[in-house]
Amino acid sequence: MRPLRLALSALLLIASAGLSACGFAPMYGANGVSSELADIRVETGRERVDFRLQEALLDGMGARSASGPYTIRATTSVTSTPFGVGADAIASRYALRITVNWQLYRDGSVDPVMTGVARSDASYDVPTGVYGALASEADAEDRAINIAADRIITQLARAMQDGQAW
Template sequence: MRGLAALALGLSAAALSGCGFQPLYGEKGVGTAAAEKLNDIDISPIPDREGQKLRNLLIDKFYTSGRPGNPRYRLDVSVSAVEQKLALQKDATAVRAQLLVNAPYRLIEVGSGKVVFQSNSRSMISYNTLEQHYAAIVTMENAYDRALTDISNDITTRVAMYMGRGS
């Protein structure tokens, strides 16, 4: 039984190596890993407090060895959010809310000003609404933080995939 499992694992590994699969953050045979290419991207300032938080999350993910001195690309991101009240009670107060955060972004080649990649990242977070003022503020901030973390992960993955294609 173990021999059969080892054979199946070996065949799976052989099949993956022949299909062109390449690890996103690992080294390819020749060239630089996508994670290192993220160091060639300057992240533009993003307005508002949520934008600052998103930019800081992206900086933490993009720059493993310090900020770029002479970046080839610039990442422009904007953030917008909409809150929807859900689960209304008889007195029209909501006990549940949903936060939809939208972040369109563009990767621009600095030398030519050409947009080389653009996309949109979204995150939808549900949370309980609370009667106590401070607790309600903290709950909403936590929802924003979770949404911005999701968006930063998505942007990082998509941009790294683009950069890994040999741009």
């Protein structure tokens, strides 16, 4: 049993040395690329969708107490399109699309360091009750916002890892 454990330990050591030699850097983790995202401040608009996006970005980047030299500014647009029409000619299902245009600025700079667009879609049913319809729409909006925030964070982390930003 002891020689097997020793052989596995040696194999693990060789594999980890090989990964570090090829330039492998973890994207997530304490020393990964995403740890630098925690220093980015987030600015959005004043609507509900903007606030939810800001919260999703702050949570996803771990940037609640960001104090670094970078700020991400995002503007959102929401479109809702009916696509499920019943026999009574009333829409019973909607497709919601959120588009987020974002720019990353360094403090004191007028031109953005990086720009991007994140789009996400969600759909929702419209029940007959007013409260149910509002809750269903808000839930779809939250799902789409979380997807858009994840896409923005992935774009930033990928750019940092590739050396495109900063």
